[in-house]
Amino acid sequence: MAIRLGRGTAELASRPAILGQAAVGGQTEQEGPLGHVFAQVFAEAHLGEKCWEMAETRLQQASMSHALERAHCAPEGIDLHLGGDLLNQCSATSFALRELGIPLAGIYSACASFAQALAMGALALESGAFGKVSACASSHFCAAEKQFRFPLEFGGQAPPTAQRTATAAGAAILGTGVGPRISRVIFGKVTDLGVKNANEMGAAMAPAAWDTLKRFLQDTESKPGDFDMILTGDLGGIGSALLQELARTEAGLDIASVHQDCGLLLYDTEEQDAGVGGSGVGCSAAVLCGEIFPKLQSGELRRVLFLGTGALLSAVSPLQGESIPAVAHGVELTADS
Amino acid sequence: MKTDKNQYETMVHKASPDSPHAKNFLLAFLVGGAICAFGQGLYLAYEKLGFAEEQVKIMVPCTLIFLTALATAFGVFDKLGKHAGAGTGVPITGFANAIAAPAMETRCEGLILGVGANLFKLAGPVLAYGSAVSTIYGLIYFFFGRG
Numbered sequence: 001m002a003i004r005l006g007r008g009t010a011e012l013a014s015r016p017a018i019l020g021q022a023a024v025g026g027q028t029e030q031e032g033p034l035g036h037v038f039a040q041v042f043a044e045a046h047l048g049e050k051c052w053e054m055a056e057t058r059l060q061q062a063s064m065s066h067a068l069e070r071a072h073c074a075p076e077g078i079d080l081h082l083g084g085d086l087l088n089q090c091s092a093t094s095f096a097l098r099e100l101g102i103p104l105a106g107i108y109s110a111c112a113s114f115a116q117a118l119a120m121g122a123l124a125l126e127s128g129a130f131g132k133v134s135a136c137a138s139s140h141f142c143a144a145e146k147q148f149r150f151p152l153e154f155g156g157q158a159p160p161t162a163q164r165t166a167t168a169a170g171a172a173i174l175g176t177g178v179g180p181r182i183s184r185v186i187f188g189k190v191t192d193l194g195v196k197n198a199n200e201m202g203a204a205m206a207p208a209a210w211d212t213l214k215r216f217l218q219d220t221e222s223k224p225g226d227f228d229m230i231l232t233g234d235l236g237g238i239g240s241a242l243l244q245e246l247a248r249t250e251a252g253l254d255i256a257s258v259h260q261d262c263g264l265l266l267y268d269t270e271e272q273d274a275g276v277g278g279s280g281v282g283c284s285a286a287v288l289c290g291e292i293f294p295k296l297q298s299g300e301l302r303r304v305l306f307l308g309t310g311a312l313l314s315a316v317s318p319l320q321g322e323s324i325p326a327v328a329h330g331v332e333l334t335a336d337s
Numbered sequence: 338m339k340t341d342k343n344q345y346e347t348m349v350h351k352a353s354p355d356s357p358h359a360k361n362f363l364l365a366f367l368v369g370g371a372i373c374a375f376g377q378g379l380y381l382a383y384e385k386l387g388f389a390e391e392q393v394k395i396m397v398p399c400t401l402i403f404l405t406a407l408a409t410a411f412g413v414f415d416k417l418g419k420h421a422g423a424g425t426g427v428p429i430t431g432f433a434n435a436i437a438a439p440a441m442e443t444r445c446e447g448l449i450l451g452v453g454a455n456l457f458k459l460a461g462p463v464l465a466y467g468s469a470v471s472t473i474y475g476l477i478y479f480f481f482g483r484g
Contacts, residue, residue: 154418
C-alpha cells in the first residue's frame with residue numbers, strides 16, 4: 001500500500017514497472033538530436049488523413065500499437081487507459097481509443113498530461129484493482145497552431161520567446177514485471193505568477209515546476225544531487241533558465257548540473273526552426289518513451305525526477321485578459337534493481 | 338524567500354530576448370519594397386500591353402492576390418512571411434494570405450461552416466475597422482474637404 005510522504009508525495013510500495021513503451025514523431029522531430037529513438041516516423045504531417053486532428057489520432061494509435069507490441073501485450077490485456085492531448089475535448093485520445101476497446105479515463109492537464117497519466121496509472125496499479133494500465137499522450141504541431149494560434153499557412157512572425165509544439169506521441173504499458181519503476185508521484189498545484197503572454201509558455205510554467213520540485217524535495221527529504229536527472233516537460237530555454245533561477249533565489253539550490261528539459265532535448269534550437277525549444281504534451285511523452293525509459297532500462301540512468309509541465313490556458317483566456325495558470329506533476333523513475 | 342509577481346515579471350523580462358527589431362525592420366522594408374516594385378512593374382507591363390489605366394488599376398491587385406493565394410497554397414508564403422513580417426503582411430499580399438490560409442485549413446470542416454465561416458477569421462478585423470475608418474474619413478471629407 002502506498003504511503004504518504006510529507007504533504008503531497010505518494011510513495012508506492014509496489015513500484016509499478018514500465019513493461020513497454022514507444023515514441024512516434026514527425027519529420028522535424030526525426031531531424032532533431034533524438035531522431036533515432038522513434039519507433040515510427042511520419043514524414044507527411046497529415047499522416048494520410050484529411051485534417052490535422054485526425055492525424056493526431058493516428059499518432060496515438062501508432063504509439064499504442066508499438067508499445068503494446070513491445071510489452072508483448074494485447075489491448076484486451078489492459079485494464080485501464082489513461083490518455084490526454086491538447087485538442088478540444090481531448091478528441092485525439094477519445095478517437096484513438098475507439099478501436100482499442102480498453103476502458104478509458106481521459107485526462108487533461110495540457111502538457112503535463114503524460115506525467116499525470118503515469119502518476120494516476122501507477123496509483124491505479126498500487127491499489128491492486130488493476131493489473132495493467134496504459135498511458136498515452138500526443139500533440140501535433142499543425143493541430144495546435146490551428147487551435148491556439150493562427151492557421152498554418154498564415155505568414156506571421158513568431159516572437160523570440162515562442163516554442164514549437166512537437167508532432168509526437170508516446171505510449172507506455174505499466175504493470176508488474178521487469179522495467180523502469182515508478183517509485184513516487186506528486187501532483188502539482190495550479191500556480192500563476194501573472195504571465196499573460198501566450199507566447200511565453202516557458203515563463204508561465206516555470207513557477208509551477210519549481211513549486212512541485214520544492215514540495216517533492218521537502219516531502220522526500222532529498223536534494224537535487226540525489227538524482228541523475230531532474231527532467232522538466234517543456235520549459236524550453238527561457239523557462240529552464242527561470243526554473244534554475246527560482247531554485248537559486250528561493251532555496252539556494254543549484255539544479256543546473258542535473259536539470260534537463262524535454263523541449264531542449266527533442267530539438268536542436270540552434271539548427272532547427274523550433275524557437276526556444278519544443279513544447280506540447282507529445283514532446284515530453286516522446287522524450288520519456290524514446291530516450292529516458294530505455295536509459296533507465298539499460299542502467300545508464302538510475303534515478304530521474306520527471307516534472308511534466310502544463311500551461312492551463314484556453315484559446316480565448318489570454319484574449320479575456322487572464323494570466324496563464326500552470327501545473328507540474330512529478331513522477332520519480334528509478335532503474336529496476 | 339518567495340518570489341512575488343513583480344519580482345517574477347522582472348526575472349521574465351531579463352530572461353526573454355527582445356525581437357531583433359533592426360533586422361525585422363530591414364527585412365520588412367526590403368521585401369515589402371520588392372513587392373511594391375513588382376506591383377509597379379506589373380502596372381507598367383499591363384500598360385505596355387495596351388490596357389486602359391482603369392483596367393490596369395484592377396489587374397495589378399488581382400495579380401498580386403492570385404500569386405499570394407498560389408504561394409500560400411504551395412506552402413511558400415508563410416516561410417517568406419516568417420522572415421519578412423510586415424513586409425509581406427502590410428501590402429495586399431498580407432490580406433490575400435489572411436483569407437487563403439484559414440480557407441485551406443478549414444476545408445475539411447465543410448464549405449459552409451468550415452471555409453465560409455472561417456474565411457474572414459483573420460481578415461475580418463481589417464475589413465471591419467478599415468470600413469469604419471473609411472466612413473469617418475469620408476464624412477470628414479464630405480463636410481470639410483471639398484472647400
